[in-house]
Amino acid sequence: MSEAPAQALARLVGETLFAxxxxxxxxxxxxxxxxxxxxxxxRMVVKELHLNGHQICHGGFIFTLADSTFAxxxxxxxxxxxxxxxxxxxxxxxKLGDVLTCEGIEQTLNGxxxxxxxxxxxxxxxxxxxxxxxxxxxxxTVIPE
Amino acid sequence: MSEAPAQALARLVGETLFAxxxxxxxxxxxxxxxxxxxxxxxRMVVKELHLNGHQICHGGFIFTLADSTFAxxxxxxxxxxxxxxxxxxxxxxxKLGDVLTCEGIEQTLNGxxxxxxxxxxxxxxxxxxxxxxxxxxxxxTVIPE
Amino acid sequence: MSEAPAQALARLVGETLFAxxxxxxxxxxxxxxxxxxxxxxxRMVVKELHLNGHQICHGGFIFTLADSTFAxxxxxxxxxxxxxxxxxxxxxxxKLGDVLTCEGIEQTLNGxxxxxxxxxxxxxxxxxxxxxxxxxxxxxTVIPE
Amino acid sequence: MSEAPAQALARLVGETLFAxxxxxxxxxxxxxxxxxxxxxxxRMVVKELHLNGHQICHGGFIFTLADSTFAxxxxxxxxxxxxxxxxxxxxxxxKLGDVLTCEGIEQTLNGxxxxxxxxxxxxxxxxxxxxxxxxxxxxxTVIPE
Numbered sequence: 001m002s003e004a005p006a007q008a009l010a011r012l013v014g015e016t017l018f019a020x021x022x023x024x025x026x027x028x029x030x031x032x033x034x035x036x037x038x039x040x041x042x043r044m045v046v047k048e049l050h051l052n053g054h055q056i057c058h059g060g061f062i063f064t065l066a067d068s069t070f071a072x073x074x075x076x077x078x079x080x081x082x083x084x085x086x087x088x089x090x091x092x093x094x095k096l097g098d099v100l101t102c103e104g105i106e107q108t109l110n111g112x113x114x115x116x117x118x119x120x121x122x123x124x125x126x127x128x129x130x131x132x133x134x135x136x137x138x139x140x141t142v143i144p145e
Numbered sequence: 146m147s148e149a150p151a152q153a154l155a156r157l158v159g160e161t162l163f164a165x166x167x168x169x170x171x172x173x174x175x176x177x178x179x180x181x182x183x184x185x186x187x188r189m190v191v192k193e194l195h196l197n198g199h200q201i202c203h204g205g206f207i208f209t210l211a212d213s214t215f216a217x218x219x220x221x222x223x224x225x226x227x228x229x230x231x232x233x234x235x236x237x238x239x240k241l242g243d244v245l246t247c248e249g250i251e252q253t254l255n256g257x258x259x260x261x262x263x264x265x266x267x268x269x270x271x272x273x274x275x276x277x278x279x280x281x282x283x284x285x286t287v288i289p290e
Numbered sequence: 291m292s293e294a295p296a297q298a299l300a301r302l303v304g305e306t307l308f309a310x311x312x313x314x315x316x317x318x319x320x321x322x323x324x325x326x327x328x329x330x331x332x333r334m335v336v337k338e339l340h341l342n343g344h345q346i347c348h349g350g351f352i353f354t355l356a357d358s359t360f361a362x363x364x365x366x367x368x369x370x371x372x373x374x375x376x377x378x379x380x381x382x383x384x385k386l387g388d389v390l391t392c393e394g395i396e397q398t399l400n401g402x403x404x405x406x407x408x409x410x411x412x413x414x415x416x417x418x419x420x421x422x423x424x425x426x427x428x429x430x431t432v433i434p435e
Numbered sequence: 436m437s438e439a440p441a442q443a444l445a446r447l448v449g450e451t452l453f454a455x456x457x458x459x460x461x462x463x464x465x466x467x468x469x470x471x472x473x474x475x476x477x478r479m480v481v482k483e484l485h486l487n488g489h490q491i492c493h494g495g496f497i498f499t500l501a502d503s504t505f506a507x508x509x510x511x512x513x514x515x516x517x518x519x520x521x522x523x524x525x526x527x528x529x530k531l532g533d534v535l536t537c538e539g540i541e542q543t544l545n546g547x548x549x550x551x552x553x554x555x556x557x558x559x560x561x562x563x564x565x566x567x568x569x570x571x572x573x574x575x576t577v578i579p580e
Binding site: 016017018019020021022023024026027048049050051052053054055057058059060061063064065066067068071082083084085086087088089090 | 161162163164165166167168169171172193194195196197198199200202203204205206208209210211212213216227228229230231232233234235
């Protein structure tokens with residue numbers, strides 16, 4: 001597919017998936033900033049609902065932000081893809097009011113299997129977490145071809 | 146510490162942490178079933194709020210269940226501990242109404258660093274996900290010594 | 291397959307694979323102590339050839355010991371299986387003359403995909419490293435069925 | 436430190452470490468192509484000694500190539516650093532005669548802890564494996580300051 005149609009398709013895939021994603025959208029309060037071929041950007045503001053017993057953002061929700069970004073990036077080619085495994089390293093805590101931005105980039109896509117790297121930063125540009133996800137494509141498309 | 150006091154302390158630590166954990170408790174709807182020295186068990190029922198764009202439980206929330214269980218297990222000695230890094234493998238999807246149980250067990254605790262394994266199963270005993278977490282103890286205790 | 295034939299098959303698979311494994315056998319000097327269904331045990335003595343620039347066992351060779359053990363455990367059912375991904379945590383260094391033993395155990399085998407945990411200990415029983423591997427079965431058998 | 440001295444120091448650190456690294460040098464046959472601040476490149480040709488029971492390069496030795504590259508990259512600032520944990524994904528097998536090149540790059544260095552990404556490619560530019568390592572600085576320097 002040439003550049004412009006691939007971009008338009010990725011954007012449509014992103015909007016479609018996000019519209020039905022109660023978890024990312026309603027529950028977590030994420031915003032989808034970009035969905036391009038092999039790349040996505042999402043944002044989430046840390047609110048009271050995200051805080052754990054140490055009164056910092058639950059690491060699971062930082063993971064969830066990265067995992068959603070991963071999902072958009074690896075589905076951006078309009079071939080259904082699921083996460084097979086992920087790893088995350090936590091570098092700094094997320095605090096109440098922090099604006100967390102996650103950028104996800106495709107590192108390799110080899111047949112059905114891809115590797116994607118997500119980086120979560122705060123409003124000061126500090127790296128909060130780094131996440132690597134492995135995807136597996138499954139039959140079907142996100143939107144009808 | 147002898148067996149019985151260590152058990153009682155772990156339980157108190159668990160109850161204290163959980164009482165202040167908005168994320169696990171209010172937002173995700175988890176229940177803490179056990180907190181013992183180096184071990185914890187938590188449960189979460191998959192509800193509408195957990196569903197992603199594929200209408201299955203968001204992988205990030207399965208991670209969050211495991212990450213919370215990890216936190217209780219690695220704080221159970223009443224020494225503050227945080228997650229340094231985690232990895233997860235997703236084996237089966239969590240579906241609406243599924244009852245997910247996560248058991249977390251300390252594999253090794255070597256100075257300040259520990260390794261913990263979490264296993265998430267559904268109501269049929271099928272393994273949904275396996276999670277490994279590395280913890281680092283930091284100064285301070287969960288409850289005053 | 292009933293217990294005894296499965297044990298005998300796993301042992302035969304292990305011996306067959308090991309006989310052709312120049313890397314584990316000749317280059318690294320490993321010994322295969324056990325190959326059972328879903329389990330294997332290997333041993334390696336740290337020699338001069340294993341030392342890195344810090345004069346301790348190269349972490350890559352500790353990984354290699356675990357990776358070989360993983361291979362025997364995940365091929366033990368006589369269905370060809372390969373490593374898809376692995377992670378390792380290094381807990382203590384391996385020193386010249388240390389006798390490193392690695393036990394690998396199948397945690398789950400779900401269709402073609404399995405998860406195996408390897409633990410490397412030294413002659414004092416101290417944990418040197420923990421390794422988790424994900425396997426994928428591919429067509430074919432190790433020895434003719 | 437300004438650019439040129441940092442480059443010269445990294446190069447000297449690399450040469451010093453490599454000269455004493457029996458494992459990478461003599462046993463595995465690696466070559467150090469570059470050691471710069473936060474970056475290293477190594478090469479290894481797959482020989483008979485690297486082959487496992489499937490007659491392909493032992494995954495442990497692909498890991499070892501990446502782990503050595505990681506070591507040079509994370510010691511390049513002349514502060515002693517060790518690997519705390521690593522993960523690898525195997526994408527394609529390494530075959531007899533393949534020329535494997537590994538490039539390692541520092542992604543983040545936050546206090547004592549760093550994250551480095553290594554990519555192993557073959558002579559056709561195909562990605563063989565991707566490796567992520569977490570380092571921890573320990574007291575001391577590689578060469579006297």
